[in-house]
């Protein structure tokens with residue numbers, strides 16, 4: 038990445054006094070780790086930073102240092118708005134869209150629309166946290182232990198534990214450097230990728246009990262009714278999609294999650310370089326990466342499911 042871009046980000050951050058940072062809606066480990074990593078580093082540099090997630094912080098990331106500073110609302114004025122891990126303006130939480138287009142957009146999605154004043158988009162990076170690990174020093178910011186833990190969490194989660202197809206040796210070197218700052222990789226790895234609540238495990242059971250397969254596709258449905266019955270609190274799939282993605286002879290996996298606010302969240306995963314599930318997701322207003330994509334679709338489960346399966350089947354044929 039060009040030195041000029043680093044220089045302009047450094048200058049812009051230097052002028053900033055009151056900074057708002059957010060990740061995309063339904064924030065994952067990379068969105069949260071990147072927001073925290075950058076936010077804590079800027080705080081360390083004496084800036085007033087608000088790290089904001091209007092829908093709150095997912096429980097699984099509460100162990101990270103600094104998460105007690107994550108807010109649901111913006112307080113007072115801000116002069117600098119930064120989004121991380123967010124491919125499009127529309128993926129910024131609605132409540133924060135009133136602040137206008139961000140000043141700085143830091144992301145690794147190939148579909149990023151460069152919606153900010155300054156756009157640092159590196160699509161060959163495994164995670165936004167990888168971009169930050171590389172660039173923070175060039176912006177005069179320090180990688181403290183709390184920053185390192187946040188960034189390592191981003192690296193671990195977006196690569197599913199260093200095993201996605203886009204994995205590169207740079208990510209391993211960065212992980213090693215972050216470990217050298219004094220963070221505990223096995224702990225972070227367990228917290229972010231392995232640990233599950235009992236209810237989430239039972240919720241997996243619901244999905245696994247209705248598993249279906251047709252050709253190269255395998256899918257499961259998580260209905261609102263069953264979710265309520267087992268009292269699983271989230272509006273998500275508890276990562277069931279990554280269990281389905283392991284099923285042999287089924288390179289494409291889908292999960293349909295009926296949403297409490299209406300509509301259905303669909304997640305796709307593809308194994309192997311051949312399929313691009315982001316293309317199917319885009320047909321339904323979603324997006325993502327070749328191997329992992331999602332969309333939230335208006336309508337009922339019974340309307341949406343056949344349409345999504347048939348569109349997915351088309352890319353497999």
Ligand code: AMP
Pocket residue numbers: 061128303304305322323324325326329330331332333
């Ligand atoms: P998920 O299935 O939610 O784990 O998402 C997989 C990938 O697709 C992630 O990179 C998300 O950022 C992306 N993604 C999920 N939902 C959407 C959406 N509605 N629009 C754009 N990208 C999405």
Ligand code: MN
Pocket residue numbers: 061064065066067068122
């Ligand atoms: Mn993300």
Ligand code: MN
Pocket residue numbers: 067068122145163164165195
């Ligand atoms: Mn990411």
